[in-house]
Amino acid sequence: xxxxxxxxxxxxxxxxxxxxxxxxxxxxxxxxxxxxxxxxxxxxxxxxxxxxxxxxxxxxxxxxxxxxxxxxxxxxxxxxxxxxxxxxxxxxxxxxxxxxxxxxxxxxxxxxxxxxxxxxxxxxxxxxxxxxxxxxxxxxxxxxxxxxxxxxxxxxxxxxxxxxxxxxxxxxxxxxxxxxxxxxxxxxxxxxxxxxxxxxxxxxxxxxxxxxxxxxxxxxxxxxxxxxxxxxxxxxxxxxxxxxxxxxxxxxxxxxxxxxxxxxxxxxxxxxxxxxxxxxxxxxxxxxxxxxxxxxxxxxxxxxxxxxxxxxxxxxxxxxxxxxxxxxxxxxxxxxxxxxxxxxxxxxxxxxxxxxxxxxxxxxxxxxxxxxxxxxx
Amino acid sequence: xxxxxxxxxxxxxxxxxxxxxxxxxxxxxxxxxxxxxxxxxxxxxxxxxxxxxxxxxxxxxxxxxxxxxxxxxxxxxxxxxxxxxxxxxxxxxxxxxxxxxxxxxxxxxxxxxxxxxxxxxxxxxxxxxxxxxxxxxxxxxxxxxxxxxxxxxxxxxxxxxxxxxxxxxxxxxxxxxxxxxxxxxxxxxxxxxxxxxxxxxxxxxxxxxxxxxxxxxxxxxxxxxxxxxxxxxxxxxxxxxxxxxxxxxxxxxxxxxxxxxxxxxxxxxxxxxxxxxxxxxxxxxxxxxxxxxxxxxxxxxxxxxxxxxxxxxxxxxxxxxxxxxxxxxxxxxxxxxxxxxxxxxxxxxxxxx
Numbered sequence: 001x002x003x004x005x006x007x008x009x010x011x012x013x014x015x016x017x018x019x020x021x022x023x024x025x026x027x028x029x030x031x032x033x034x035x036x037x038x039x040x041x042x043x044x045x046x047x048x049x050x051x052x053x054x055x056x057x058x059x060x061x062x063x064x065x066x067x068x069x070x071x072x073x074x075x076x077x078x079x080x081x082x083x084x085x086x087x088x089x090x091x092x093x094x095x096x097x098x099x100x101x102x103x104x105x106x107x108x109x110x111x112x113x114x115x116x117x118x119x120x121x122x123x124x125x126x127x128x129x130x131x132x133x134x135x136x137x138x139x140x141x142x143x144x145x146x147x148x149x150x151x152x153x154x155x156x157x158x159x160x161x162x163x164x165x166x167x168x169x170x171x172x173x174x175x176x177x178x179x180x181x182x183x184x185x186x187x188x189x190x191x192x193x194x195x196x197x198x199x200x201x202x203x204x205x206x207x208x209x210x211x212x213x214x215x216x217x218x219x220x221x222x223x224x225x226x227x228x229x230x231x232x233x234x235x236x237x238x239x240x241x242x243x244x245x246x247x248x249x250x251x252x253x254x255x256x257x258x259x260x261x262x263x264x265x266x267x268x269x270x271x272x273x274x275x276x277x278x279x280x281x282x283x284x285x286x287x288x289x290x291x292x293x294x295x296x297x298x299x300x301x302x303x304x305x306x307x308x309x310x311x312x313x314x315x316x317x318x319x320x321x322x323x324x325x326x327x328x329x330x331x332x333x334x335x336x337x338x339x340x341x342x343x344x345x346x347x348x349x350x351x352x353x354x355x356x357x358x359x360x361x362x363x364x365x366x367x368x369x370x371x372x373x374x375x376x377x
Numbered sequence: 378x379x380x381x382x383x384x385x386x387x388x389x390x391x392x393x394x395x396x397x398x399x400x401x402x403x404x405x406x407x408x409x410x411x412x413x414x415x416x417x418x419x420x421x422x423x424x425x426x427x428x429x430x431x432x433x434x435x436x437x438x439x440x441x442x443x444x445x446x447x448x449x450x451x452x453x454x455x456x457x458x459x460x461x462x463x464x465x466x467x468x469x470x471x472x473x474x475x476x477x478x479x480x481x482x483x484x485x486x487x488x489x490x491x492x493x494x495x496x497x498x499x500x501x502x503x504x505x506x507x508x509x510x511x512x513x514x515x516x517x518x519x520x521x522x523x524x525x526x527x528x529x530x531x532x533x534x535x536x537x538x539x540x541x542x543x544x545x546x547x548x549x550x551x552x553x554x555x556x557x558x559x560x561x562x563x564x565x566x567x568x569x570x571x572x573x574x575x576x577x578x579x580x581x582x583x584x585x586x587x588x589x590x591x592x593x594x595x596x597x598x599x600x601x602x603x604x605x606x607x608x609x610x611x612x613x614x615x616x617x618x619x620x621x622x623x624x625x626x627x628x629x630x631x632x633x634x635x636x637x638x639x640x641x642x643x644x645x646x647x648x649x650x651x652x653x654x655x656x657x658x659x660x661x662x663x664x665x666x667x668x669x670x671x672x673x674x675x676x677x678x679x680x681x682x683x684x685x686x687x688x689x690x691x692x693x694x695x696x697x698x699x700x701x702x703x704x705x706x707x708x709x710x711x712x713x714x715x716x717x718x719x720x721x722x723x724x725x726x727x728x729x730x
Binding site: 263265266268269270271272273274275276279283284287288363 | 448451453477478479480481482484485486488489490491492493494495496505506508509510553557563
């Protein structure tokens, strides 16, 4: 123990010195830090490069030039990107991933079994159900979610019927796709809405999460499909995980935005009457943010459906593999037919969530009515 | 003990207010501080005390720190320096839990743009203060109905705020503030968003209510007529500093500086000044000698514009009497013209002649 303390002494004094330095040269501090990091990365990449890519002596890289200006050789590495300037990211990532699977694989197994169990139960139930009953179920859900709107219900019912009508093969596959999307969405909602709320309430959380969300939205989906396969195997579960990664950012963003957009004076009013933070959140902020949150859920569904098609490439069964098959066989008709089926699914999901959202919106922001009353004014 | 006491409150908005504070305390102007440090001064060295049962009107143009001041009383904003006492409790030292209790039971607030909850009906809005206190729904609705009745909105309990007109919405705001039955009411430009007719209607309603309930009211406005009409005392803010505190008459008759003078320039004095303010004592009147034979009797609390036409028509002097009919003093034409003249110079000129 004593030995370690001795060892840390110079480090601590260095920190104190740096602290002093930061205070005095605050303006240049960021520039300084960035330069140190950059130089450090260059040194790491040089040291980890293979021996055959770099000269025997470090100084050789500056003197090996053939072209000379005023007798000074121009270093070769300025013309082509040098092979020794290659930051090693792939190897540690692979090693880290292997380590993760070896040591914590059991936890992923638990998650896998749970999600797979949920998916299989749901799928088997719907597939075993006679198809007219499934359509009836969809009609029932739509009718009550949309607040008894007949036109929406009829349209959704028609779309559902058309799924099987397009090709009998599509019926079971649509059910599989639907189950994956629903489970993915549930996951998004369970995680996304609380995270969105936390983001809206705490600036630090928002600053930390925004880059993560940007990363999730921009990183190509194949990049996390592959680790998905390694962790969860082929099939429905990596698709659900991929849906989660792809579809949760808009829900988080819209929840955050919705809560922050609530009129400041309304929140002040709530606080002025002695509402605690929790009372303000549940009584005022969430109800007023609901239309935005519903929009987020709607976006989430649409993105899930888009993801499900891509997920067919890692062996997820569903309507997506019809598209893939059509693509592989250059069968335009087949791909289009399957594409239409996906659009129909999208319409069904969209109509249900959208009309439910509209109903909520009417509740929180009632339309103006002409008042028939004789009170003052 | 005053009901509300504000002691040397400073509020500076910006990234490092504590660094700018000494500069502000030394008396640098708002513009200087903004230019040199990029900080905005909200309030500078504001001290005032409000007695129980009075209506204190805080007045100033936009950006003078009125709304900032009112939010210090219930600590929606924390001051950079200074203290606020309400009933002897130092508001700044309350922890989160006590602060919530304090807001629930000591004061209520009315907002400029109403601050109503658009997803709640009128009755739910009015009962909100009780809801956060954890009261039963039946009790809540009973109290809420009483208050809705008091502001004349019965029949609208189950409407949503955006189905009501502006005036009605502000009545909901008023009823909501009344529902918690707190001693102190903070009104932040409560009537500024309403059109003139409804505004004067609401002012009347507030005066009537106040005569009944006798609350301590801190009222913020940018409208001098409103301030004169409602206020027992008026404080005038300019650039975050309290320029003058006094009764309405003080403000009009003895403006502390050019800023206040400019403010009161256009006010209709005859509607603000009461007979008892400008009257001469009977002894003074008699020593004047040049007494008019005609006199008209006027109550001491009458405003000038109530008896001015009579004076002009009959060319008489005014005999000021109190309620029981005893003579309190006299007003001649000279006093009247003095009271109604706007320019100081003119008044002085007249009096030297």
